[in-house]
Amino acid sequence: MYLYLIRHGIAMEPDPLASDRIANDEARSLTKLGRKKVEQVAQRLEKLEVTFELIMTSPLVRAQQTADILIDNQIITRCEVNSDLKPMGDLHQWLTNWNARSDVRNLSTLALVGHEPNLSQWAELLIFGEVGDRLILKKGGIIGLKFADDRIAIGTAQLWCLLPPKLII
């Protein structure tokens, strides 16, 4: 199966004067430019016939908005909000939850929309079994992993694409 890790687009800066900094961060929206670039990425994916059977997104606004744009450009998509995809989310926790599900057997393409440095670190764990901060994932960028079968496990992935948005839009 193919697993795509997609970083949200360019978002508004945090408000340094916000009284609740976590709530302020969680509510940050995509900027106009961020929205435009994600739309261009989504249109390009559609043209390339890169589709996702299921999209799981971080609950943060900038991630959900990114997922919404992807969904607008895909023909068949299920979307779920998943709190393990928040910033600082834990891959092992996500994997435990994922592997306990019976409704996602035989899925061939899954996309996770989230944040850095999480996503590139998750990719490194899935590929190499350890984190080295060696993958550069730009906002709106995509990491594509390939697994030998439909099981997602640490240290078993191959990297088949790493796409900075500027190289595909």
Added chain:
Amino acid sequence: MYLYLIRHGIAMEPDPLASDRIANDEARSLTKLGRKKVEQVAQRLEKLEVTFELIMTSPLVRAQQTADILIDNQIITRCEVNSDLKPMGDLHQWLTNWNARSDVRNLSTLALVGHEPNLSQWAELLIFGEVGDRLILKKGGIIGLKFADDRIAIGTAQLWCLLPPKLII
């Protein structure tokens, strides 16, 4: 600096009846489709303003033909044929020769055109310091590595793009 590792395009099959199998392999040309796809990749790179100050290519015909197509689509390019880029070429040997040169200081973009599994293994060595056969590099595909300065060394690169040709053409 940026180092791009580019795999040659689709080539003619080896002749199973050839009396000299090495010479036969070295002489294999790009197919019509292989040439077309590399041309599309090269045109896309030009459009994206991805340029190379120096291209080094394996001496094998299919690699040199790939390099020639890239050169045809770049404005300023120096090209060198380098035997360390042959199949089974050794990264350490190439690095020793590279680091001994005084004429390539301050180069910011270098492309190497060669073969698999060499190129993806070289990339893994430059990124992680070890080989795990975890990167998928298709014919006509590109691995883009970023170094903190102009020194290319084992275990010091970040991966900034991995481009299967079908995702950029």
